[in-house]
Amino acid sequence: MKAFIKKEFLHIFRDYRSMVILFGMPLVMVLLFGFAITNDITNARIAVLDNSKDVVTRQIIQKLVSSGYFILENNITNQNEIENVFTRGKVKEVIVFESDFANKLITGGNANIQLILDASDPNTANIVTSYTSGIIASYSMELMKQRSIAPVNINIESRMYYNPELKSVYMFVPGIITVLLMLVSAMMTSISITREKEMGTMEALLVSPLKPFQIIIGKVMPYMVLSFINLVVILILARFVFMMPVAGSLTLLLAESLLFILMSLALGILISTISRTQQQAMLLSMFALMLPTILLSGFIFPIENMPAILQYLSHIMPSKWFIIIVKNIMLKGTGILYFWKETLIIIVMTMFFIVMSIKKFKIRLD
Amino acid sequence: MSADINITNVSKSYNEVVALKNINLTIDNGELFGLIGPDGAGKTTLFRILTSLVLPTDGEVHIGELDVVKDYKKVRRNTGYMPGRFSLYSDLTVEENLNFYASIFNTSLKENYDLIKDIYIQIEPYKKRRAGDLSGGMKQKLALSCALIHSPQLIILDEPTTGVDAVSRMEFWELLKKMQKRGMTILVSTPYMDEAALCDRVALMQNGKLLAVDKPQNIVNSYKGSLFAVSANNMHSLLSDLEKLDNTKQVFRFGETIHITSNIESDNQYIEEVNKHLVSCGYNNISIKKTNPVIEDCFLALMDIETEDKDKAE
Known part of the structure; x- marks a missing residue:
C-alpha cells in the first residue's frame, strides 16, 4: 500500500498540468475573488445632497472620503438630480442629509440620513451601505465623546439590506474552501481512477492480490494530503492577504475539513465507478458536483431567495452543510455545539458514499 | 500449486x-x-x-x-x-x-x-x-x-x-x-x-x-490434400486467375508465392491443369511445386471446413 501511495504521488508530480490545477487554482481563485470584490468597494463613487451644510454634515462627509472607501463624485443641491446622477452610472450611492441636521442632532439627539443606492449591482450596494453606516455610526460615537453630550442618534434609512459581515471576503472564503476541496478531492480522484481503466493498467492491478479497499486508499491518500495542503494555503491567504482571522478553533476547522475531504474523495471514487473514460469522470464531477456546489450551496446566491424546489435540492448538497460549518467557525467563532447537526449530516453522507463506492468498485472487468 | x-x-x-x-x-x-x-x-x-x-x-x-x-x-x-x-x-x-x-x-x-x-x-x-x-x-x-x-x-x-x-x-x-x-x-x-x-x-x-x-x-501432419506453391511473372493478377480454376479448394497468398490446394487425387494431372490454365491466361516463368504445409495452411484449411459446416447447418 505504501508503494501504491508513492506511485500515485509520482503520477501527480510528473503531470505538471495536474500540479497547476492543484496548486495554482487556490491561489488564483482566492486572489481573484478577493481583489475583484474588494476593489469595487475601495473606489465606490458617491454623491451628496446636503440640505443642511453645517459642521456636522461636513465632518461626516470628510470622514467618509478620508476612509479610502469612497470618492466624492459630486455635490448636488436638488432632490430631482438624484436620478440624473445614477443614470450617468458612476455613482453608487447618494447620501441625503436632512435640513438643519446639526441642530437636530445635538439639541434633539436625533437626525436623519437617507442612503439611496444604485441597486443594479445588489452585492456592491449591500456592501457600500454597510460601509457608509459603519463610518457614520463611529462618527456619532466620536461626537458624543468630543462634546460629552447625551447619546445622539443618527437615523440611517436605506433601501438596502444591512450586511452584518461588512466585508465580502468573509463571505466567499468559506465558499472557496468548499469548492476547492470538492474539486481537488472528487474530480482529481475520479479522473485518476478512470485513467487506470482507460490505460489498461487497472487490468494489471485487478489481477494482483490487492484488495479493493487497498487500491482505493492508495488512490485517495495523496489527494487527501494535497487537499489538506490546499486548505492550509487558502487559510493562510485569507489570514495574511485579506486579514480574515479564524474566530473559532482552528483544530476544529481542520478536523471538519478533513471530514469533508473524506466525503469528497468517496464521491470521487463513486463517480469513477460509473464512468468509463476520463472525460466522463470530468464532466460528471463538473455537473454533479462543481455547479451545484457553486450555485446551490449558498456560496454565491442566498438559499433563502431560491424557489422552494431548489431549496429542497440544496439540502442534499453536502457543500451547503459544510459552508454553514465553516462560516460558524471562521466568522462567528462558535463551537461544535452549534453545528453538530450539520456535522452529523456530513458524517452520514460520507459513510454512505464510502460503502457505496467500495460496493460498486468492480473486482472484475465486466 | x-x-x-x-x-x-x-x-x-x-x-x-x-x-x-x-x-x-x-x-x-x-x-x-x-x-x-x-x-x-x-x-x-x-x-x-x-x-x-x-x-x-x-x-x-x-x-x-x-x-x-x-x-x-x-x-x-x-x-x-x-x-x-x-x-x-x-x-x-x-x-x-x-x-x-x-x-x-x-x-x-x-x-x-x-x-x-x-x-x-x-x-x-x-x-x-x-x-x-x-x-x-x-x-x-x-x-x-x-x-x-x-x-x-x-x-x-x-x-x-x-x-x-x-x-x-x-x-x-x-x-x-x-x-x-x-x-x-x-x-x-x-x-x-x-x-x-x-x-x-x-x-x-x-x-x-x-x-x-x-x-x-x-x-x-494431419493436413489433408495436396498443397502447391505457384509463382509466375505477373503476381498481381495471378491470385484472381487462380481463383477461376476448377478442382481447387483454396487459393491464398503465402509470402512470395500463392498456395493452392487440389481437389483431385492425381498431383500430376492437377499440375498439368493449372499450367494449361495459366499459359492460356498468358503467363510466363510459371512455377508449380508441391510443397509441405505449415501451420498457416492448416489453419486456413480448418477455417474452410468450419465455414462449410456452417453453410450446411444453415
Missing part, C-alpha cells in the same frame, strides 16, 4: 455477441501452450476468464485445485498476466514500474531478481527511462518482467509479440523457453502463425471456437 488448466464447457457472451462457444481445453503443468487465431477470435476473452477478470457465462475453469470464480484471490496470486495492451505506467521509469508491481505482490525486485534476470539485463541500461519512452520490444520485455516479478506458477501472455520487430520477437520467445525450463506453465496467444511452431502444443481458434488442439507437428 500445480498449474494444469482444465477448461470445461466454457461459453461467454457479451449481450448479443457470443465471444466463446463451448470451449473445452486441458493444458498440462509446465507446458508452453499457444493460442493461435486472428483478431476477434476470442483469445483475450478466454485469457480474461482464466485470470478471473471476466466471469464465464457458462462452464468452469480450474487451475490446479482452484476454481477461477470461487478462488479468484488465490488464482490471482499465482498467475502472472500480461494484458494485450501495454499496461504499465508510462510516466513512471522502468525501475519504478518494476518496484511497484513487485510491492503490490508483497515481494521485491531483489527477492526475485534471479527469476527475471535474463530479461531484466536487457532493459537494465534503460532503468531510469520512463516506460512510455521505450521501444515496442523493450516495453514488452518490461511488461513481461512485471508479470513475472512475483514468481507465478502460471503466466498468461496476451499477444506479447504483436507490433514487435522480428528480432525482438525471437528474443522474446527465447525468454519464454527459459521461463518454461524453470517449471512455469506458459499460455501465450499470438496472431502470428509462424510462432506456433515454437509452442509445445497449440490451439487454433476462430469465432470463439477451437478448431484444433494438438502439437504443431501433428497439426501439420
Whole structure:
C-alpha cells in the first residue's frame, strides 16, 4: 500500500498540468475573488445632497472620503438630480442629509440620513451601505465623546439590506474552501481512477492480490494530503492577504475539513465507478458536483431567495452543510455545539458514499 | 500449486455477441501452450476468464485445485498476466514500474531478481527511462518482467509479440523457453502463425471456437490434400486467375508465392491443369511445386471446413 501511495504521488508530480490545477487554482481563485470584490468597494463613487451644510454634515462627509472607501463624485443641491446622477452610472450611492441636521442632532439627539443606492449591482450596494453606516455610526460615537453630550442618534434609512459581515471576503472564503476541496478531492480522484481503466493498467492491478479497499486508499491518500495542503494555503491567504482571522478553533476547522475531504474523495471514487473514460469522470464531477456546489450551496446566491424546489435540492448538497460549518467557525467563532447537526449530516453522507463506492468498485472487468 | 488448466464447457457472451462457444481445453503443468487465431477470435476473452477478470457465462475453469470464480484471490496470486495492451505506467521509469508491481505482490525486485534476470539485463541500461519512452520490444520485455516479478506458477501472455520487430520477437520467445525450463506453465496467444511452431502444443481458434488442439507437428501432419506453391511473372493478377480454376479448394497468398490446394487425387494431372490454365491466361516463368504445409495452411484449411459446416447447418 505504501508503494501504491508513492506511485500515485509520482503520477501527480510528473503531470505538471495536474500540479497547476492543484496548486495554482487556490491561489488564483482566492486572489481573484478577493481583489475583484474588494476593489469595487475601495473606489465606490458617491454623491451628496446636503440640505443642511453645517459642521456636522461636513465632518461626516470628510470622514467618509478620508476612509479610502469612497470618492466624492459630486455635490448636488436638488432632490430631482438624484436620478440624473445614477443614470450617468458612476455613482453608487447618494447620501441625503436632512435640513438643519446639526441642530437636530445635538439639541434633539436625533437626525436623519437617507442612503439611496444604485441597486443594479445588489452585492456592491449591500456592501457600500454597510460601509457608509459603519463610518457614520463611529462618527456619532466620536461626537458624543468630543462634546460629552447625551447619546445622539443618527437615523440611517436605506433601501438596502444591512450586511452584518461588512466585508465580502468573509463571505466567499468559506465558499472557496468548499469548492476547492470538492474539486481537488472528487474530480482529481475520479479522473485518476478512470485513467487506470482507460490505460489498461487497472487490468494489471485487478489481477494482483490487492484488495479493493487497498487500491482505493492508495488512490485517495495523496489527494487527501494535497487537499489538506490546499486548505492550509487558502487559510493562510485569507489570514495574511485579506486579514480574515479564524474566530473559532482552528483544530476544529481542520478536523471538519478533513471530514469533508473524506466525503469528497468517496464521491470521487463513486463517480469513477460509473464512468468509463476520463472525460466522463470530468464532466460528471463538473455537473454533479462543481455547479451545484457553486450555485446551490449558498456560496454565491442566498438559499433563502431560491424557489422552494431548489431549496429542497440544496439540502442534499453536502457543500451547503459544510459552508454553514465553516462560516460558524471562521466568522462567528462558535463551537461544535452549534453545528453538530450539520456535522452529523456530513458524517452520514460520507459513510454512505464510502460503502457505496467500495460496493460498486468492480473486482472484475465486466 | 500445480498449474494444469482444465477448461470445461466454457461459453461467454457479451449481450448479443457470443465471444466463446463451448470451449473445452486441458493444458498440462509446465507446458508452453499457444493460442493461435486472428483478431476477434476470442483469445483475450478466454485469457480474461482464466485470470478471473471476466466471469464465464457458462462452464468452469480450474487451475490446479482452484476454481477461477470461487478462488479468484488465490488464482490471482499465482498467475502472472500480461494484458494485450501495454499496461504499465508510462510516466513512471522502468525501475519504478518494476518496484511497484513487485510491492503490490508483497515481494521485491531483489527477492526475485534471479527469476527475471535474463530479461531484466536487457532493459537494465534503460532503468531510469520512463516506460512510455521505450521501444515496442523493450516495453514488452518490461511488461513481461512485471508479470513475472512475483514468481507465478502460471503466466498468461496476451499477444506479447504483436507490433514487435522480428528480432525482438525471437528474443522474446527465447525468454519464454527459459521461463518454461524453470517449471512455469506458459499460455501465450499470438496472431502470428509462424510462432506456433515454437509452442509445445497449440490451439487454433476462430469465432470463439477451437478448431484444433494438438502439437504443431501433428497439426501439420494431419493436413489433408495436396498443397502447391505457384509463382509466375505477373503476381498481381495471378491470385484472381487462380481463383477461376476448377478442382481447387483454396487459393491464398503465402509470402512470395500463392498456395493452392487440389481437389483431385492425381498431383500430376492437377499440375498439368493449372499450367494449361495459366499459359492460356498468358503467363510466363510459371512455377508449380508441391510443397509441405505449415501451420498457416492448416489453419486456413480448418477455417474452410468450419465455414462449410456452417453453410450446411444453415
